[in-house]
Amino acid sequence: MTLLAAEGLNKRFGGVVAAKDVSFALAAGEMLAIIGPNGAGKSTTFNMVGGQLAPSSGRVLLAGRDITGLPPREVCRLGVGRTFQVAQTFLSMSVAGNVQMALIAHHGRTRDVVADAASLYRAEALALLAQVGMAEAADRPIGELAYGDVKRVELAIALAAAPKLLLMDEPTAGMAPRERAALMQLTAGIARGKGIGVLFTEHDMDAVFAHADRILVLVRGEVIAEGSPESVRANPEVQRVYLGQ
Numbered sequence: 001m002t003l004l005a006a007e008g009l010n011k012r013f014g015g016v017v018a019a020k021d022v023s024f025a026l027a028a029g030e031m032l033a034i035i036g037p038n039g040a041g042k043s044t045t046f047n048m049v050g051g052q053l054a055p056s057s058g059r060v061l062l063a064g065r066d067i068t069g070l071p072p073r074e075v076c077r078l079g080v081g082r083t084f085q086v087a088q089t090f091l092s093m094s095v096a097g098n099v100q101m102a103l104i105a106h107h108g109r110t111r112d113v114v115a116d117a118a119s120l121y122r123a124e125a126l127a128l129l130a131q132v133g134m135a136e137a138a139d140r141p142i143g144e145l146a147y148g149d150v151k152r153v154e155l156a157i158a159l160a161a162a163p164k165l166l167l168m169d170e171p172t173a174g175m176a177p178r179e180r181a182a183l184m185q186l187t188a189g190i191a192r193g194k195g196i197g198v199l200f201t202e203h204d205m206d207a208v209f210a211h212a213d214r215i216l217v218l219v220r221g222e223v224i225a226e227g228s229p230e231s232v233r234a235n236p237e238v239q240r241v242y243l244g245q
């Protein structure tokens with residue numbers, strides 16, 4: 001069953017063709033990596049799927065439903081979660097509090113009408129934190145955590161919205177290699193276990209080849225290759241224009 005289908009997406013910025021006829025499909029529980037040099041159109045493609053950018057032409061289908069050009073909030077409500085390159089968390093609030101806020105938002109509750117806000121969705125938040133290996137940090141201010149741990153909490157925050165699809169644009173940017181591999185491993189395990197589709201970009205090719213089920217290679221806005229990690233790695237054009245071999 002196709003969870004996400006991008007059909008012939010195009011986006012121009014003035015004279016720059018940021019995406020040209022970009023098409024791909026992603027199944028539930030699948031990890032699809034988009035790779036390509038800087039300026040290849042990776043973020044543009046993410047933004048067209050997430051609703052931050054409207055494509056010039058083409059369609060985005062989520063479980064068969066046309067979501068092209070819907071605003072980000074609506075795309076999110078329909079099951080597309082997102083972790084961003086820059087952390088968007090409440091630094092002085094506890095780790096659990098941040099996840100509880102996300103759960104409250106997801107369930108459409110308003111914090112100030114709840115008598116005992118501090119305990120609202122506390123158990124659910126702790127369960128999500130356990131999934132990302134951060135249960136023990138539940139009551140610490142998120143601003144005190146190491147960067148790699150913040151990234152784990154961000155994953156829990158994204159999962160709080162019970163997404164069908166997760167968009168991760170450079171989730172491991174700024175992390176040490178070992179932490180990076182651990183975060184990708186964690187993401188892949190959770191995605192496969194819950195049947196969440198993951199669309200991600202990543203500079204670290206080892207992490208991409210280790211965790212992607214399929215890889216889409218973009219160069220100057222165009223898909224030049226798509227397939228299994230093995231087939232992409234062996235593709236002469238990919239080696240020539242991207243892997244620099």
Ligand code: ADP
Pocket residue numbers: 013016017018036037038039040041042043044045
């Ligand atoms: P990537 O994420 O692969 O590095 P981007 O999708 O960010 O690439 O950018 C693709 C191309 O589109 C680049 O040439 C970039 O300069 C251009 N671009 C991206 N966003 C904008 C924008 N908002 N306005 C003008 N040009 C943009």
Ligand code: MG
Pocket residue numbers: 042043044
């Ligand atoms: Mg980018």
